[in-house]
Amino acid sequence: xxxxxxxxxxxxxxxxxxxxxxxxxxxxxVPxxVPxxELQSELLSLAIAIAADAATILVEGLDQxxxxxxxxxxxxxxxxxxxxxxxxxxxxxILAARPSxxxxxxxxxxxxxxxxxxxxxxxxxxxTNYLYAHAGFAVSIAAExxxxxxIGVVHDPLHQEVFTAVRGGGAQRNGIPISASSETRxxxxxxxxxxxxxxxxxxxxxxxxxxxxxxxxxIRRMGAASVDxxxxxxxxxxxxxxxxxxPWDHAAGALIAREAGALVSSLKGEEPDFEFCLAAxxxxxxxxxxxxxxHGAGSA
Numbered sequence: 001x002x003x004x005x006x007x008x009x010x011x012x013x014x015x016x017x018x019x020x021x022x023x024x025x026x027x028x029x030v031p032x033x034v035p036x037x038e039l040q041s042e043l044l045s046l047a048i049a050i051a052a053d054a055a056t057i058l059v060e061g062l063d064q065x066x067x068x069x070x071x072x073x074x075x076x077x078x079x080x081x082x083x084x085x086x087x088x089x090x091x092x093x094i095l096a097a098r099p100s101x102x103x104x105x106x107x108x109x110x111x112x113x114x115x116x117x118x119x120x121x122x123x124x125x126x127x128t129n130y131l132y133a134h135a136g137f138a139v140s141i142a143a144e145x146x147x148x149x150x151i152g153v154v155h156d157p158l159h160q161e162v163f164t165a166v167r168g169g170g171a172q173r174n175g176i177p178i179s180a181s182s183e184t185r186x187x188x189x190x191x192x193x194x195x196x197x198x199x200x201x202x203x204x205x206x207x208x209x210x211x212x213x214x215x216x217x218x219i220r221r222m223g224a225a226s227v228d229x230x231x232x233x234x235x236x237x238x239x240x241x242x243x244x245x246x247p248w249d250h251a252a253g254a255l256i257a258r259e260a261g262a263l264v265s266s267l268k269g270e271e272p273d274f275e276f277c278l279a280a281x282x283x284x285x286x287x288x289x290x291x292x293x294x295h296g297a298g299s300a
Contacts, residue, residue: 034168043117043143044151044166050093051139051155051162054086054123059157061085062133080131083107086123090141094119101143106248116146122248125154126224135159140226142251152252154226163230163256171233171259180262181238184283189238191288192220192228196244204300205243211295225277229253232279233260239280239288243300250277265289267298 036044061082087107094103102113105121119141124130126137135158142152154163163178165171171178183189193209195202213219220237222228226249228240233256240257250272257279258264267276267289276298278285292298 036166036169039117039145040150040166040169043145044153044164046094046097047119047141047143047151047153048155048162048164050090051141051153053093054090054139055155055157057089058082058086058124058130058137058139062130080124080127082130083124083127086139087121090121090123090139104247106246118144120144120149120248120251122226122252125226125249126222129223134223136222136224136227138224138226138230140248140252142255144251149251149255152255154230154252154256156227156230161230163233163253165233165252165256165259167255167259169259171256173230173234178234178260180232180257180260181235181281181284183238183281186215186284186287187217189216189280189284190218190220190236191216192222192231192237192240194221194223194225194228194242201244201300204296208292208295208297208300212291215291225249226253229257229264229279232262233257239278239284241276241278241280241288241292241297243276243297245272245277254279267293 084107087105087109091103091105091109094101098115098117100114102118103109103111103121104118105123107123109121122140124137125140129136138154138156140154142149144150148167150167152165161173163171163173191212195205209219222231225242225245228237229250230253231237232240254264254272254277261281262279263282263285264272264277264279265285266272267278269289278289278292280288
């Protein structure tokens, strides 16, 4: 058992985390909508195993995370040696199993492939949380086939949770099917969001938040898009919105939220992109989207 610095929890990286009933969980005897294909099963199994190995080294490195910190776009956009080490581990493991696949990773990996399969990897989503040993960071791995995201895995080691989804086959948390919130009342909705690393954009995003906050039950800012999207998927929050996500931020989490029954879209109602990601039950999305547009969230 690995001791987690700064947290009373202990990680069990090589064992399946215990199943716990949470808001949004459903009858585990309900079969998935569509049985996974052989390729989906192969990709999912590989992603689960690799994410677990990456999570292990992250937990082991918690006590030294803040000793090797660089910055990227701004002083608040940080990268650690553990980000790089975890991405190397993930890339090496994928190539060992599937050497001809393409891979896109947050920390610089952009490898072409010939199979039609591309992996989209965030070795530590929520680096600031990781640096301060806060729960709310995760390993995020998705695989797309011919442009469609087919599987997604988000491994949250401090909460001992593994969220998974197969396109058309539903979403699970630790092997138990989950579903998004059924909340339809905006005033009763718990909303998650995230902020940019750029100071000017943060000011604009705060201005949007000032307009939204009085209209909803409350706001949560967890600091990792994949964790936010999985929180939508299991009903811990009712909705999530954020502008400025990269593919590795939302690839796995968006599939998991969508397969759990949430509507995941851009502010225009199309596929989520860098400009905007909104994940919510359809009834809430229909109320949030015009409000966010009205208050300038699309340019914040």
